[in-house]
Structure formats: C-alpha cells, structure tokens
Amino acid sequence: AASVGNAAASVGNAAASVPYVLNAVDPANVFGGDASDWKFARVPSTHIVLHSGQPILLAQENGERLTTASNVSDDLIRRALREFFTRANAPRHAVVTEWNGKTVLKSAGENFLRELGLYRVPKGMEWWRKG
Numbered sequence: 505a506a507s508v509g510n511a512a513a514s515v516g517n518a519a520a521s522v523p524y525v526l527n528a529v530d531p532a533n534v535f536g537g538d539a540s541d542w543k544f545a546r547v548p549s550t551h552i553v554l555h556s557g558q559p560i561l562l563a564q565e566n567g568e569r570l571t572t573a574s575n576v577s578d579d580l581i582r583r584a585l586r587e588f589f590t591r592a593n594a595p596r597h598a599v600v601t602e603w604n605g606k607t608v609l610k611s612a613g614e615n616f617l618r619e620l621g622l623y624r625v626p627k628g629m630e631w632w633r634k635g
Contacts, residue, residue, distance in 0.1 A: 523555045523580070523587040535559050551591075553584040560584050566595055567631075569602040570613060578616075585620055589631060601628035 526533055528550035535542045535552055542559050544550050553561035555576075561584040562571040572581055589598070600622065603613030608628045622629040 521556070523553045523560065523584040525551050525553050525587050525591045527551055551588060553588055555580060555584065561588060563588050567598040567600055568628075570600055570608070571604055572613075581616055582619065585616055589620060589633075594633065596633040598631040599625065599628050600631070 527548060528536060528544060528546045529548055533546070533552065534540075536544045536546055542552070542562060544552075544562055544564055549564070549566045551563045551567075552559045553563070558573070560573045560576045560580060563569070564571075567588065570585075572584075576584075588594070600608050600613070600617060602608055603611040608614055608617065609624065614624070614629060617629040617631075618624075620631075622631045624630075
C-alpha cells in the first residue's frame with residue numbers, strides 16, 4: 505500500500521510542477537484582490553499562470569500585457585509562456601506590447617517570445633497559432 509501512495513504522490517508532484525493557466529474570473533482564482541500582491545481586473549481577457557500554486561505570469565488583455573514574477577527562473581518563464589499561448593481555446597492571434605510594464609521591444613521578454621515563435625512587428629511581438 506505504501507508504494508501505491510508513493511506513486512500517487514509522485515504523480516501529484518509531477519502535475520504540480522507543470523504551469524497551469526487560470527482565467528481571472530475563475531472562482532478558483534484567489535489572486536488579484538486587495539490582499540494579493542498581484543493587482544489586475546477580474547475580466548475574461550486576463551489569465552494568470554500558476555506554478556506550485558503561486559502566480560508566475562500575468563497575461564492581461566489576451567496577452568497584450570505580460571507581467572512575470574521576479575523570483576522565477578528563465579526556464580519556468582518559458583514554460584509559463586508556452587502554456588499560456590498554447591492553452592485550450594486560446595485565441596489564434598495575439599500581439600504583445602508590454603513586458604513587465606514597459607515596451608516588449610528590446611526587453612528580455614522579446615527574446616522569450618521570439619523563442620516561442622512570435623515575431624517582431626511595429627507594435628510589439630505578434631503570434632499566430634498554427635493549425
């Protein structure tokens with residue numbers, strides 16, 4: 505019985521290590537209120553990406569404005585971005601204009617987004633979902 509419990513725990517730990525996209529209006533969302541460090545409107549166009557229960561990426565206006573947690577590794581930011589842009593029912597098109605409150609162009613975000621396949625346009629970085 506102990507081995508079954510350990511197997512279940514390892515599956516749970518593996519699931520917890522995958523970033524999870526949550527819509528801001530989802531009742532499970534506990535972030536964004538007065539007691540939270542993350543301030544955002546609870547509207548359908550806003551998503552947060554959680555890792556181990558903590559927000560690591562805030563995507564407002566369908567990804568037009570992206571904000572990352574300050575204590576997150578580059579690898580985790582890449583994974584969070586991938587989860588956000590490839591989530592079920594994600595829009596086929598997005599233009600990112602802001603990264604951590606500043607223009608995305610010439611920011612660290614531009615490099616992360618380019619790695620995902622976004623390309624530079626005059627307003628920022630553009631994404632078209634394939635398929």
